[in-house]
Amino acid sequence: MAHEHKLEIFRGALKFKSNVSKIWGVFIVLSIVTIVEVVLGIIRPAFLVEHNFLALKLLNWIFIILTIFKAYYITWDFMHMRDETVGLRRAVIWTAVFLIIYLVTLILIEGDYIYEVYKNGYVKFDF
Amino acid sequence: MEATVVKTGTEGKTWGGGNSPLKASYGKMMMWFFILSDALTFSGFLAAYGFSRFKFVDAWPIPDEVFTHFPFLHGVDAPMYYVAFMTFILIFSSVTMVLAVDAGHQMKQNKVILYLFLTIIGGFIFLGSQAWEWATFIKGDYGAVETNGGQIVQFLNKDGERVALRDFAVTATGARVEQTRENGIWFKEEAEYFPTVSFEQVKAGLLANDNILVRVQNKDEHGQHIVLSREESIAKVMNDGVMVVEGANLRHNEYGHPLFADFFFFITGFHGFHVATGVLINCIIFFNVIIGTYERRGHYEMVEKVGLYWHFVDLVWVFVFTFFYLV
Numbered sequence: 001m002a003h004e005h006k007l008e009i010f011r012g013a014l015k016f017k018s019n020v021s022k023i024w025g026v027f028i029v030l031s032i033v034t035i036v037e038v039v040l041g042i043i044r045p046a047f048l049v050e051h052n053f054l055a056l057k058l059l060n061w062i063f064i065i066l067t068i069f070k071a072y073y074i075t076w077d078f079m080h081m082r083d084e085t086v087g088l089r090r091a092v093i094w095t096a097v098f099l100i101i102y103l104v105t106l107i108l109i110e111g112d113y114i115y116e117v118y119k120n121g122y123v124k125f126d127f
Numbered sequence: 128m129e130a131t132v133v134k135t136g137t138e139g140k141t142w143g144g145g146n147s148p149l150k151a152s153y154g155k156m157m158m159w160f161f162i163l164s165d166a167l168t169f170s171g172f173l174a175a176y177g178f179s180r181f182k183f184v185d186a187w188p189i190p191d192e193v194f195t196h197f198p199f200l201h202g203v204d205a206p207m208y209y210v211a212f213m214t215f216i217l218i219f220s221s222v223t224m225v226l227a228v229d230a231g232h233q234m235k236q237n238k239v240i241l242y243l244f245l246t247i248i249g250g251f252i253f254l255g256s257q258a259w260e261w262a263t264f265i266k267g268d269y270g271a272v273e274t275n276g277g278q279i280v281q282f283l284n285k286d287g288e289r290v291a292l293r294d295f296a297v298t299a300t301g302a303r304v305e306q307t308r309e310n311g312i313w314f315k316e317e318a319e320y321f322p323t324v325s326f327e328q329v330k331a332g333l334l335a336n337d338n339i340l341v342r343v344q345n346k347d348e349h350g351q352h353i354v355l356s357r358e359e360s361i362a363k364v365m366n367d368g369v370m371v372v373e374g375a376n377l378r379h380n381e382y383g384h385p386l387f388a389d390f391f392f393f394i395t396g397f398h399g400f401h402v403a404t405g406v407l408i409n410c411i412i413f414f415n416v417i418i419g420t421y422e423r424r425g426h427y428e429m430v431e432k433v434g435l436y437w438h439f440v441d442l443v444w445v446f447v448f449t450f451f452y453l454v
Contacts, residue, residue, distance in 0.1 A: 019229050027222045034218065038211040041191070041453045049350065060454045067449040071442055078225045078438045080431075088149040088156065092163050100170045107174045111181030119185075 006082050009073070026077045033066050055112065158432045162439045165401075169443050172397065173450055176390045186278070186344035188383030189352075190452050196263050210452045213256045214444065217402075220249025221441040224409075228434045231427025236416060239430060243413045246437065250406035257399050264391065267374025270322065271381040272329060274367035278344050279383050283354060285338045292371065295339055296324040296332035322371040329371055333364055344383055391451060398447055401440050408433050 007016045009026065016022035040048075040059065048059035076082045081089055149156065180187050190206075197205040227242035270292035272280045282290045324332075333339055341360040342352040355363055372379040380388035412433050421427045 020226065023222060023225050023229065027218065030218050031215070034211065034214055037449075037453060038207055041207050044191075063449050063453045067445055070445050074221065074438055074442050074445065078221050078441075079435050080228075084151065085149045088151055088159065091149075092159050096163055096166050096170075099167060100174075103170060104174050104177065107178045108181050111178040112184075114182045115184055118182075 005080070009077065022077065026073050030070055030073060033070050037063060037066055152428060154428065154432050155435070158435050162435060165439065166443075169394075169397075169446070172390075172394050173446060176394060176450065179386045179390065183384050183386065185346050186384050188380075188387050189350070190454075193264070193382045193387075194260070194452060195268075198259060207452060209256070209260065210448060213253060213260075214448050216249050216253050216256065217441045217444050220246045220253070221438050223249065224434045224437045228427070228431045231421070231430045234422070234427070236419070236422055239416050239421075239427060240413070243409060243416060243430070247406055247409050247413060250402060250409065250437075254399065254402055254406065257395065257402075261392075261395075264388075265374050265376065267372075267381050269381070270324070270371060270373040272326070272341075272364055272368045273370050273372045273379060274363070275369050276367070277385070278367075279372065279381060280341045280343055280363060280368065281352070281381075282333075283340050283342055285340065287354070290339060292322075292324050292329055292332075292373070295336045296328040297335055298324065298328055322373045324371060326368065326371045330364060330368070333361060394447060395451070398440070398443055401443065405433075405437050405440050409437065 005019045005022070007019065007022050008014065009016075009022070009029070014025065016025055040062065044059065048062065049057055051058045053061055075093070081093070147153070151159070192206075194210060195204050195206045197203065197209050223242045223245040227239050227246060230238035230242060268291070269281065269289045271282070274280060282292065282295070284290050333341075337357070339360070340354055340357060341363055342354040343363070345353050347353050370379075372381045374381060375388040375391075377385070377389055377392065379385060382388070412429055415421060416427075416430070421429060
């Protein structure tokens with residue numbers, strides 16, 4: 001089993017001297033992102049709440065992108081996906097990513113459709 | 128002795144012959160594919176949550192108004208702080224886990240023991256926090272009235288602040304009398320669920336207090352719940368109300384749509400179950416490290432494999448945190 005680690009994050013913009021210092025570096029990155037999420041969640045800036053993109057508030061897009069950002073660093077650096085072979089990486093990540101995108105897209109569109117049906121009064125649930 | 132501990136039992140098999148496909152050992156690769164399937168399971172749950180939320184998007188509770196408590200700070204409105212704390216606990220225990228894996232690569236037994244110990248402590252703190260979070264959610268806060276159609280009606284004063292049912296309900300209407308078999312020809316079992324005030328007392332309290340308004344589940348265009356006028360409030364509670372709801376369970380939920388509580392219990396419960404098994408497995412390898420099993424085996428790969436599972440639990444929490452508390 002290979003014990004050497006790739007010690008760069010942010011596409012080489014940040015290099016660490018040892019694996020331990022890389023771990024702490026990633027921890028700091030994840031903490032900053034979490035703090036940003038919590039602060040945004042408490043303030044809820046009006047501009048981000050009132051403007052939509054693809055039927056979702058801008059604020060929610062920011063939360064989802066930050067979550068995927070965090071998931072990337074947990075998988076790549078804590079779970080050492082960065083050090084695995086390309087084949088293993090693709091077998092695990094691509095399977096999950098494509099299936100999840102497919103499932104979520106279809107199911108949310110369907111949920112929104114049912115909402116419209118209720119709202120337009122063809123079926124009533126609030127009697 | 129050495130025959131039982133030095134080998135892992137996969138020699139002679141395809142993966143034991145020194146050629147490992149994709150440069151991963153059998154155990155590690157299988158852990159990855161288990162994690163993949165588990166990730167798809169959680170995605171299914173979260174997608175179902177998203178489906179129900181989109182379906183009742185008008186009536187969904189606002190998470191900032193549901194999770195507002197912090198231990199030992201009574202009456203302080205502290206949205207999000209407690210889950211943020213839980214998130215940090217889990218990320219930090221992930222860090223100590225990856226440090227344990229790193230120390231294992233360097234064959235430093237004592238460091239592995241220390242870091243695994245910290246990881247297990249983090250796991251227990253997280254589980255305790257989740258138990259507290261559940262208890263607070265189940266106990267409830269202000270109480271609400273449920274209507275005939277399953278809608279939740281919450282009470283406010285004229286300044287727009289939430290008012291608890293016990294603060295305005297008229298409690299002088301007589302104590303609750305337990306129905307018994309002797310008193311009726313038709314006897315149905317008593318309900319299992321007793322709120323602190325009865326629906327009659329709430330109705331009397333609403334009529335007696337001029338400054339109480341109600342708000343309904345549906346939201347206006349700014350995403351805030353619609354507050355009814357005094358006349359509409361009285362009409363809503365008198366005509367449509369059927370029962371008092373305090374706290375949340377699988378059928379009733381004072382914070383809003385019952386599905387919110389159902390998914391909250393199910394998804395955070397399933398995640399909590401993963402954390403609990405993670406702590407259990409961590410404990411097993413912790414004792415194995417102490418008695419030197421991996422030292423004799425010559426490598427600490429088991430710590431790495433269990434570490435993968437533990438990081439996965441953290442990974443799932445990142446998504447649960449986003450979709451239950453932030454979005």
